[in-house]
Amino acid sequence: MKQxxxxxTEEINNAIAVIIPQSPLSTNxxxxxxxxxxxxxxxxxxxxxxxxxxxxxxxxxxxLSPALALEMIHTYSLIHDDLPPMDNDDYRRGKLTNHKxxxxxxxxxxxxxxxTKAFDVVSHDETLSDSVKLKLIQRLSQASGHLGMxxxxxxxxxxxxxxxxxxxxxxEQIHRTKTGALITFAVxxxxxxxxxxxxxxxxxxxxxxxxxxxxxxxxxxLDIYGDEEKLGKSVGSDLENHKSTYVSLLGLDGAEEKLQHxxxxxxxxxxxxxxxxxxxxxxxxIELFVNRDH
Amino acid sequence: MKQxxxxxTEEINNAIAVIIPQSPLSTNxxxxxxxxxxxxxxxxxxxxxxxxxxxxxxxxxxxLSPALALEMIHTYSLIHDDLPPMDNDDYRRGKLTNHKxxxxxxxxxxxxxxxTKAFDVVSHDETLSDSVKLKLIQRLSQASGHLGMxxxxxxxxxxxxxxxxxxxxxxEQIHRTKTGALITFAVxxxxxxxxxxxxxxxxxxxxxxxxxxxxxxxxxxLDIYGDEEKLGKSVGSDLENHKSTYVSLLGLDGAEEKLQHxxxxxxxxxxxxxxxxxxxxxxxxIELFVNRDH
Numbered sequence: 001m002k003q004x005x006x007x008x009t010e011e012i013n014n015a016i017a018v019i020i021p022q023s024p025l026s027t028n029x030x031x032x033x034x035x036x037x038x039x040x041x042x043x044x045x046x047x048x049x050x051x052x053x054x055x056x057x058x059x060x061x062x063x064l065s066p067a068l069a070l071e072m073i074h075t076y077s078l079i080h081d082d083l084p085p086m087d088n089d090d091y092r093r094g095k096l097t098n099h100k101x102x103x104x105x106x107x108x109x110x111x112x113x114x115x116t117k118a119f120d121v122v123s124h125d126e127t128l129s130d131s132v133k134l135k136l137i138q139r140l141s142q143a144s145g146h147l148g149m150x151x152x153x154x155x156x157x158x159x160x161x162x163x164x165x166x167x168x169x170x171x172e173q174i175h176r177t178k179t180g181a182l183i184t185f186a187v188x189x190x191x192x193x194x195x196x197x198x199x200x201x202x203x204x205x206x207x208x209x210x211x212x213x214x215x216x217x218x219x220x221x222l223d224i225y226g227d228e229e230k231l232g233k234s235v236g237s238d239l240e241n242h243k244s245t246y247v248s249l250l251g252l253d254g255a256e257e258k259l260q261h262x263x264x265x266x267x268x269x270x271x272x273x274x275x276x277x278x279x280x281x282x283x284x285x286i287e288l289f290v291n292r293d294h
Numbered sequence: 295m296k297q298x299x300x301x302x303t304e305e306i307n308n309a310i311a312v313i314i315p316q317s318p319l320s321t322n323x324x325x326x327x328x329x330x331x332x333x334x335x336x337x338x339x340x341x342x343x344x345x346x347x348x349x350x351x352x353x354x355x356x357x358l359s360p361a362l363a364l365e366m367i368h369t370y371s372l373i374h375d376d377l378p379p380m381d382n383d384d385y386r387r388g389k390l391t392n393h394k395x396x397x398x399x400x401x402x403x404x405x406x407x408x409x410t411k412a413f414d415v416v417s418h419d420e421t422l423s424d425s426v427k428l429k430l431i432q433r434l435s436q437a438s439g440h441l442g443m444x445x446x447x448x449x450x451x452x453x454x455x456x457x458x459x460x461x462x463x464x465x466e467q468i469h470r471t472k473t474g475a476l477i478t479f480a481v482x483x484x485x486x487x488x489x490x491x492x493x494x495x496x497x498x499x500x501x502x503x504x505x506x507x508x509x510x511x512x513x514x515x516l517d518i519y520g521d522e523e524k525l526g527k528s529v530g531s532d533l534e535n536h537k538s539t540y541v542s543l544l545g546l547d548g549a550e551e552k553l554q555h556x557x558x559x560x561x562x563x564x565x566x567x568x569x570x571x572x573x574x575x576x577x578x579x580i581e582l583f584v585n586r587d588h
Contacts, residue, residue, distance in 0.1 A: 023441050025467060026458065027448040030440060080406060085398035104379035108402065109448050112374060112409065113440035119413045120435035123428050130424040134417050137431060141414035146324060146407035147317050154321040154403050164320065173319060 001284045008050045008060065009043050015068055019121065032102040032110040033117075037075050040093050045186045046071045051281040052190035052204070065125035066136050066189045069118035073144045074182060076114035079107050081153060115144075128193065135192045143181040152178025159244060166244035172213065180212030200273050207269035207282065210262040214289045217259045220245035222293070224252060230294040263290055295578045302344045302354065303337050309362055313415065326396040326404040327411075331369050334387050339480045340365045345575040346484035346498070359419035360430050360483045363412035367438045368476060370408035373401050375447060409438075422487065429486045437475040446472025453538060460538035466507065474506030494567050501563035501576065504556040508583045511553045514539035516587070518546060524588040557584055 016037055020030045046067035053063040082089040082097040083104060090100050099107035122136050142148055155174045159166045166174075187208035191201045222231060223238045224247055238245050246255040266286050270279040310331055314324045340361035348354040376383040376391040377398060384394050393401035416430050436442055449468045453460045460468075481502035485495045516525060517532045518541055532539050540549040560580050564573040 020440070023445055025441075025445045025449050025471065027445060027452060029445060029448045033440065076406075080402055083399075083402065085402065105377075105451055106448065108374055108377065108379065109444050109451075112370075112405070113444045115406065115409055116435050116439035116444065119431055120439060123431040123435065130428055133428060134424055137413055137417040141410050141417065145410035145414060146314070146327065147319075150403050150407045150410065151317055151319045151321060151323060154323040154400065155319050157399055157403075158321060177319065 001280065005047055008047050012043050012046045012067060012071065015064060016071065019068060029106065029110060029113060032098060032106050033114050035101060036079050036098045037072065039095050043071060045074055045182055048285055049186040049190050051285065052187050053193055055277050055279065055281045056190055056194035056196060062127050062193050063190055065122050069121045069140060070182060070186060072114045072118040076111040077149060079111040083107060086157065132193055136189055139185055139188060139192065143185040148177050148181035168249055171244055171249060175213060175216040179216055180209065183212040183215065184208040203269045203272040207266050210266035210269065211285060211289055214259060214262045214266065217246045217255055218289060218292060220247050221255055227293060295574065299341055302341050306337050306340045306361060306365065309358060313362060323400065323404060323407060326392060326400050327408050329395060330373050330392045331366065333389050337365060339368055339476055342579055343480040343484050345579065346481050347487055349571050349573065349575045350484055350488035350490060356421050356487050357484055359416050363415045363434060364476060364480060366408045366412040370405040371443060373405040377401060380451065426487055430483055433479055433482060433486065437479040442471050442475035462543050465538055465543060469507060469510040473510055474503065477506040477509065478502040497563045497566040501560050504560040504563065505579060505583055508553060508556045508560065511540045511549055512583060512586060514541050515549055521587060
């Protein structure tokens with residue numbers, strides 16, 4: 001399985017390396033777009049899309065355009081989130097953030113251009129039918145817009161600025177939208193392409209919801225007991241910043257229990273479809289999310 | 295014709311008033327999106343789209359979704375351009391800019407959400423065929439992305455920061471991308487929907503290019519001899535900011551001649567199709583662009 005993930009990751013990285021051609025305009029905007037797009041990262045979202053499609057159809061290649069679009073949208077969101085009026089971060093994954101290299105105004109525009117290009121990439125795909133492409137565009141815009149990722153980032157900022165009080169329901173709402181919506185897109189885009197039966201789509205949707213929350217709970221736990229070197233950032237920063245997390249709301253044991261709950265539930269979702277499909281790709285993702293140390 | 299323009303403008307404003315429903319998330323992100331979307335403006339781009347479609351098919355209604363998407367993208371670009379790291383404007387059309395009302399981080403996110411929603415709106419249209427919707431999404435992403443509007447804004451910022459020297463060719467490149475690309479989208483979206491013959495599409499494309507440049511030359515001229523009250527901004531600011539304009543590069547007479555050249559050329563384009571179509575809608579736009587005083 002590790003080999004398959006490596007292969008898919010390489011395919012994504014190869015496609016990313018050529019997706020932003022230099023424009024005839026003499027600006028370095030494309031350079032700044034590529035800087036962040038190629039800044040590494042684990043490519044979890046696009047790999048998850050390809051793994052799901054591989055499970056459903058044994059042919060992951062039709063998923064490449066939406067996988068790239070997904071990574072472009074994830075990347076633009078990081079560029080904008082790092083800006084001084086938002087998280088004001090100088091480094092990401094050990095590299096200078098986009099605005100530290102190219103300046104604030106160009107970072108805003110690079111983010112805008114990556115978001116725009118994501119829709120271009122899906123709409124120009126040559127292997128998918130028109131109706132599937134439109135379904136993917138609908139799903140992508142809803143997952144990443146004011147009802148999804150951008151709405152979640154707004155709620156998160158409001159909570160960090162203590163404009164709103166956070167309880168567990170609000171915390172889950174933040175994570176379902178801010179990070180969960182794109183994880184769900186990854187799984188459901190594959191389900192759209194494979195045009196699966198409704199009960200399969202339902203099980204996959206539930207699965208994606210549970211692993212999205214798992215991803216975040218693990219993030220909060222790693223901020224307590226993670227290895228700074230492996231994480232590439234200092235631990236304990238949530239506590240220091242008085243940030244509401246699963247740990248601050250439920251305690252360490254409570255957060256561990258919650259993680260276990262969503263892990264079990266994710267396996268249960270896969271059990272519903274394992275007579276039809278070999279679910280080992282998606283079981284691997286569960287293990288990856290539970291056991292990750294960075 | 296004025297009556298028709300007023301009717302189309304009203305249809306656009308009515309649709310805009312209901313296009314951003316409050317989300318279940320308790321944020322005021324939607325309020326900030328609507329604030330800028332409803333902040334007035336002349337709705338030139340969406341009206342141009344509907345006028346072109348009305349000329350081609352006598353039925354403008356199929357143009358409403360792309361017209362709204364176009365206005366959303368125009369609006370997001372104004373929100374981001376007004377931000378402190380870009381133009382740092384406190385007022386637009388006599389109203390406080392988005393970031394002055396809602397803060398910088400929310401203005402960035404409101405822009406992001408409007409851009410995202412534009413693709414959602416086109417993809418969910420119920421009157422257009424799948425292939426036309428995809429064509430419109432392709433055209434919209436190209437017109438507004440790094441090869442279009444965002445690329446043009448980058449070039450414009452680089453010239454204002456004196457990172458590049460401006461000659462007439464570069465100035466035209468800035469305007470063709472920064473403002474011209476969306477004006478061309480308006481005309482060509484109608485042409486896509488009506489599925490016109492190639493020679494008609496070619497004539498319309500040329501027409502849109504000429505009126506896009508006319509729009510900008512007139513802008514530069516109004517900064518010299520416009521009426522501050524009608525413009526809602528002070529004149530002479532280009533000179534004060536040492537901005538490269540048609541007037542600074544060609545002189546006042548040279549800029550007037552250039553305006554006349556593109557006006558004549560735009561009429562010539564319409565002459566090529568007036569045996570097939572009643573071009574009075576598009577002639578009206580030419581007159582509007584030449585005679586406007588704000």
